[in-house]
Amino acid sequence: MKEKTIFELIHSMDQVTNHLIIQWNKMFNESLGISHILVLAHLKENGKSRPSDIARALGLTPPTLTHLSEKLVQKKLATRLVDDNDRRIIYLTITDKGLDLIKKAQEEGKTLRKNLFEKLTDEERQQLLSIYGKLNDSIRK
Structure with a gap:
């Protein structure tokens, strides 16, 4: 059997990831991308956060985070808060509507994972x- 090159491995991983993203976007139907959901999930998990901290945690650029947060604020899924002690510092926080959306996204994600991973045996899933x-x-080191 021919050994796969690193490029074939990366391509294969990308194909699965791209398929998951496309399927999730079809299912979710909220005119938001996965990056928006990741920002909301970060806010749910960490509470109010500075956009620069969110960008760093998610591996996004600050301009990308600005663009994402603008849409989240527009849709009333997040709000901006000004720091009481230093008005130059802005925080993002998730709203109740944002929490409801995260719950919906997680449910849709469970369905998507079930549909994909049910094709694997229990042993293959563990592997x-x-x-x-x-x-x-190894990436985090």
Whole structure:
């Protein structure tokens, strides 16, 4: 059997990821991308946050975060708060509407994962989790 090159491996991983993104966008139908949901999830998990901190945590550029947050504020999924002690500092915080949307996104995500990963055996799912865990650990070092 021919050994796959690193490029074939990356391409194969990209194909699965792209398929998941396309399927999720079709299911979710909220005119928001996955990056918007990641920002909301960050706010849910961490509470009010400075946009620069969110950008750093999610691996986004500050201008990208500005664009994403503008849409979230427009849709009333997040709000901007000014720091009481230093009016130059702005925070983003999630709204109740944003929390409801996160819940919906998570439910849709569960359905998507179930549909994809049910094709794998329990052992294969555990191997995949182990492999991705190992890769993620090596990236963080």
